[in-house]
Amino acid sequence: MTGFDSFAMVDWSGGNDTGLSERKDAIWAGVVRKGRAEEPTYLRNRKIAEQWLHDLIADEIASGRRLCLGFDFPFGYPKGFARALTGSDDPLRLWDWFESRIEDSPKANNRFDLAGEINRRFGGKGPFWFNGLRRGIDGLPKNKADYHNPFPERRCVELNPETKGSFTCWQMGGAGAVGGQVMTGLPVLARLRRAFTGQISVWPFEPLDTPVAFVEIWPSLTLGAGPKDRIKDAWQVEQVALSLAGMRPEELANHLNVNAAEEGWILGVSQRKPDIAPPPLRNDCFALPAGVSWTPVDDALALLRQRLTVVVPVETIALPQAMGRILAEDIIAKRSNPPQPNTAVDGYGFAGAMPEGAQVMPLHPGRAAAGIPFDGTVPHGHALRVLTGAALPAGVDTVILEEDVTVQDGHIAFRGPLKQGANTRRAGEDVSAGDLVLSAGRRLTPADLALLSATGIAKVPVRKTLRVAVLSTGDELIEPGDKAGPGQIFDANRPMLLSLIDRMGFQPVDMGRVSDDREDLRDRLNAAAEKADVILTSGGASAGDEDHVSALLRQAGAMQEWRVALKPGRPLALGLWEGTPVFGLPGNPVAAKVCTLIFARPALGLMAGEGWQDPQGFDLPAAFEKRKKPGRREYLRARVRDGRVEVFASEGSGRISGLSWAEGLVEIEDGARHIKPGDIVRFIPYGSFGL
Numbered sequence: 001m002t003g004f005d006s007f008a009m010v011d012w013s014g015g016n017d018t019g020l021s022e023r024k025d026a027i028w029a030g031v032v033r034k035g036r037a038e039e040p041t042y043l044r045n046r047k048i049a050e051q052w053l054h055d056l057i058a059d060e061i062a063s064g065r066r067l068c069l070g071f072d073f074p075f076g077y078p079k080g081f082a083r084a085l086t087g088s089d090d091p092l093r094l095w096d097w098f099e100s101r102i103e104d105s106p107k108a109n110n111r112f113d114l115a116g117e118i119n120r121r122f123g124g125k126g127p128f129w130f131n132g133l134r135r136g137i138d139g140l141p142k143n144k145a146d147y148h149n150p151f152p153e154r155r156c157v158e159l160n161p162e163t164k165g166s167f168t169c170w171q172m173g174g175a176g177a178v179g180g181q182v183m184t185g186l187p188v189l190a191r192l193r194r195a196f197t198g199q200i201s202v203w204p205f206e207p208l209d210t211p212v213a214f215v216e217i218w219p220s221l222t223l224g225a226g227p228k229d230r231i232k233d234a235w236q237v238e239q240v241a242l243s244l245a246g247m248r249p250e251e252l253a254n255h256l257n258v259n260a261a262e263e264g265w266i267l268g269v270s271q272r273k274p275d276i277a278p279p280p281l282r283n284d285c286f287a288l289p290a291g292v293s294w295t296p297v298d299d300a301l302a303l304l305r306q307r308l309t310v311v312v313p314v315e316t317i318a319l320p321q322a323m324g325r326i327l328a329e330d331i332i333a334k335r336s337n338p339p340q341p342n343t344a345v346d347g348y349g350f351a352g353a354m355p356e357g358a359q360v361m362p363l364h365p366g367r368a369a370a371g372i373p374f375d376g377t378v379p380h381g382h383a384l385r386v387l388t389g390a391a392l393p394a395g396v397d398t399v400i401l402e403e404d405v406t407v408q409d410g411h412i413a414f415r416g417p418l419k420q421g422a423n424t425r426r427a428g429e430d431v432s433a434g435d436l437v438l439s440a441g442r443r444l445t446p447a448d449l450a451l452l453s454a455t456g457i458a459k460v461p462v463r464k465t466l467r468v469a470v471l472s473t474g475d476e477l478i479e480p481g482d483k484a485g486p487g488q489i490f491d492a493n494r495p496m497l498l499s500l501i502d503r504m505g506f507q508p509v510d511m512g513r514v515s516d517d518r519e520d521l522r523d524r525l526n527a528a529a530e531k532a533d534v535i536l537t538s539g540g541a542s543a544g545d546e547d548h549v550s551a552l553l554r555q556a557g558a559m560q561e562w563r564v565a566l567k568p569g570r571p572l573a574l575g576l577w578e579g580t581p582v583f584g585l586p587g588n589p590v591a592a593k594v595c596t597l598i599f600a601r602p603a604l605g606l607m608a609g610e611g612w613q614d615p616q617g618f619d620l621p622a623a624f625e626k627r628k629k630p631g632r633r634e635y636l637r638a639r640v641r642d643g644r645v646e647v648f649a650s651e652g653s654g655r656i657s658g659l660s661w662a663e664g665l666v667e668i669e670d671g672a673r674h675i676k677p678g679d680i681v682r683f684i685p686y687g688s689f690g691l
Helices: 046-062 081-086 091-099 111-121 179-195 232-246 249-256 297-307 446-454 493-503 518-531 548-555 589-608 657-661
Strands: 006-011 027-033 041-043 067-071 200-202 212-216 314-318 347-350 354-368 383-386 398-401 406-408 411-418 436-438 459-463 467-473 507-514 534-538 559-564 571-577 580-585 618-621 626-628 633-641 644-647 664-668 673-675 680-685
Touching: 006 046, 006 232, 027 046, 027 232, 041 046, 046 067, 046 179, 046 212, 067 232, 081 091, 091 179, 111 179, 179 200, 297 589, 347 354, 398 411, 436 446, 467 493, 467 518, 493 507, 493 534, 493 589, 507 518, 518 534, 518 571, 518 580, 534 589, 580 589, 589 633, 589 657, 618 644, 633 657, 633 680
Parallel strands: 006 067, 067 212, 200 212, 354 383, 467 507, 467 534, 534 580
Antiparallel strands: 006 027, 027 041, 314 459, 347 383, 347 398, 354 411, 406 411, 559 571, 571 580, 618 680, 626 673, 633 644, 633 664, 664 680
């Protein structure tokens, strides 16, 4: 197979026309030709998208460029489905089957009706579920309450640990679902194949020996939401196209070497070793662009965000053990909260609004309490004693507080007016069954556990906790409590970094300290790579004679020394050791902490599965004066007193006491600045880093 000249990625949508203005949840396409990326293209509906695809394919073929064209929906269904509908295991026959039956226009399509028609062939309870229309459809369940699937729930590729969080093709709608995309997307691909007969191959069903290859790629499995000022789908199609274009031909050929003739496969997901995650980063992932040697802080952060990805697998655990863990999938409510209408106060319930003035009403015998519902119907014009949290009995939709009521001789008296529905809670007014409760990437809080429990969630899919090894280097270091000789200092970095990692919600792995002996350091890095997902070292990250961390990483062919334009902490060594990312931090404790907070913290969060987290800063008046030259961003140890930001008296990077004194950092932008008392500065509390 020859290489490709052009790469394109399409984020599909099963919804209706999204209008003239660019927006999310639409169809987006990204193209890279000869290594050059074009602006992502907004395609407001499938008719426009089909014409755009037709023109793209025609242009690439006419220009003699070989095109790899990716789509983000399944090309096949679980085993047996194609034969059940078409009499053949050939998934491309199924494409034609859908193309002959799907009726699609910019404003409507019949995908839900077709799903119901298919379900009725198999008993009317599955395999498809979720009806996004307001009218009922015979055979198509709205949820999985009475659901039965005669086929496997997922394709083999979706059982792979790397695809945790993917949606089954049987779900026809809802946040993240792909079922509607499949039914509306395959007919378009079928027509394009007919329009360019013999010019398009479909991976992995056909040999890729034609000018155009259709491939299945799911950006959401490997990419986050992207920059805040970009539409996620637009950013993702651009990044996928760039990633494909940046692969060596043999590397892409290796990814395409899979066997999935009936169900299809997702490009980039390992097939031969499903229990072993691929290396999270390539050896050149930290390489700076050609000609760049001095890296601004924002550029360094952007490079880390672009080139790192999730490195930890998924596990399902019981809800009580999930505190602080990171969700691996979106969570959908199994039950509404409240599950039924109930009373918000202690009082008396009846039906309907009450006009202004005195009201007298006979009291019906019995009462309703939380967990003890009233068995019966309250007659119209009568009231019933109700307690907070009680399910509203039949014949009750309004409650008056007991403090506003006089009770005597089997009657109640109160003064109106009172609106219908007063002092009651609607079923599902907080969360309805089927709603998205929490999104993938969220670190669970105690309040989240309450919400999940209330909506019927007993187990949650979470990322395994990221393991972060911490290693101190240097002949001069000794343990606190040991007798210090001439030139020796106590290791302050390791206890600080280990506690930082723990407070951030990751699993610290103490790898001790190692002397300036290259072979000892090699052995310790080998041990750290076996025990952890990421390695943090302090010391030895520059280019001097005793900077063995950077020397070993350079020998391994996987080291980049970033001269970051910040103070403190300019040198930052980044690389891979045995496939494990290494952050080589400065040996100075102040610089080590600043680099950990500014660079390692968001990178670790991304690798842990919670996405890139920018720290929250606050604009506050300064209580200090500071002159700063242009060229480097500066971070000062700071705290807030009486609404004004104070900074530590000395900027010396050896003053560890300033770290303890401070409660956060003041960030001073890259340019020149003369800060006077009362000027506004950006204060980032340590709490914004998860501390």
